Amino acid sequence: MPPTGVHRATGSVKTAGALAVTLIVTASALAACRAGGPGGSSAEESHDSPRPPAAVRLPPRHAGFDYQIGGAYPPPEGVRIVSRDRSDSPARGLYNICYVNAFQAQPEERSSWPADLLLRDAHGSAVIDEDWNEPLLDIGTAAKRKRVAARVNRWIDGCAGKGFDAVEPDNYDSYTRSHGLLTASDATAFMALLSRHAHARQLAIAQKNTAELAGRRQRAGLDFAVAEECGQYDECGVYAKAFADRVVDIEYTDSGLRKALDGWGGRLSIVRRDRDVSTPGSAEYVRKVR
Numbered sequence: 001m002p003p004t005g006v007h008r009a010t011g012s013v014k015t016a017g018a019l020a021v022t023l024i025v026t027a028s029a030l031a032a033c034r035a036g037g038p039g040g041s042s043a044e045e046s047h048d049s050p051r052p053p054a055a056v057r058l059p060p061r062h063a064g065f066d067y068q069i070g071g072a073y074p075p076p077e078g079v080r081i082v083s084r085d086r087s088d089s090p091a092r093g094l095y096n097i098c099y100v101n102a103f104q105a106q107p108e109e110r111s112s113w114p115a116d117l118l119l120r121d122a123h124g125s126a127v128i129d130e131d132w133n134e135p136l137l138d139i140g141t142a143a144k145r146k147r148v149a150a151r152v153n154r155w156i157d158g159c160a161g162k163g164f165d166a167v168e169p170d171n172y173d174s175y176t177r178s179h180g181l182l183t184a185s186d187a188t189a190f191m192a193l194l195s196r197h198a199h200a201r202q203l204a205i206a207q208k209n210t211a212e213l214a215g216r217r218q219r220a221g222l223d224f225a226v227a228e229e230c231g232q233y234d235e236c237g238v239y240a241k242a243f244a245d246r247v248v249d250i251e252y253t254d255s256g257l258r259k260a261l262d263g264w265g266g267r268l269s270i271v272r273r274d275r276d277v278s279t280p281g282s283a284e285y286v287r288k289v290r
Contacts, residue, residue, distance in 0.1 A: 055202045057165050059095050059224055059246055065269035066287065067250045069099040070277030076287065081248060081269055083168055083226065086155055090163050097206065097226065097248075098159035102152045102169035102194060103187070104134040113137070117148055119181055129177050136174050139190040140182055149193040156198050166204035168226050169194055173210040184213060188220050195221025207243070211235045214242035228252070231260025236268060257288060 063080040072088040082090075083097035090096035105113050119127040119136040126135040139145045152169070159167050172191060175182035187210075198205040204223040207214065214225070224246035230236035231251050239247045248269040251257040257272040264270065272288035279285060 061245045065248045071279040073279045096164045097166045098164035099168045103171035103174040145190045153197040160201040168206045191220040211238045232256030236264045
């Protein structure tokens, strides 16, 4: 089912600005060189992921972009890259990114997940992302990561079968909402499983938000970034450096759009959307590129 709005990163600290994020990224890169502790990645999962095969096509830099995960519609003039939910079809002739909610269970799908794959606290209650009423998936051990990935990878297969060029696994930062039950190493190890599968299906794979893990992009096997409000929160430079300007950015305010364009308008793909990423004809619909 299409998401009922953008799965915005809520756990990351934004107010410290770009300097703090850069320091965190540096620390993450150093941490990536060390084996994970309890709950961390296994030795099998800890190796850097290989570069994507030549058949994987990366998105163009600084190209017109539209974010349509709230519902597909004809892309506006000048758009070359579009992101749509996995339940929709790609846009003909464009570079298409397939949205997948990979780290959390959407409310209507909760009952379809095995109970032991929902992250649970010491009292046995599911850990919930309160902003979206979504249970976090339990990726805290290698065995559970493989089981969760097996299901998400079927969705990735669906994206490939429909003809998408890339996949956008959302909620990479869910470990920050896990009350300490999951770690950054768990998230990175799980993402690496998805990346290997996506590359095998000749799909590129995006890092969604989570600037603090941009320094782990090679370990996670990630090819480009889908960032929300990197202009608003002074994070665009972090993504631009890590992904060599292969960054698509969605801003949700006019001030954020101005900041993104002023700093990065000549290098990144930037669009302003409404927070519900609604479709044209809706009273909430907003799309601006300047």
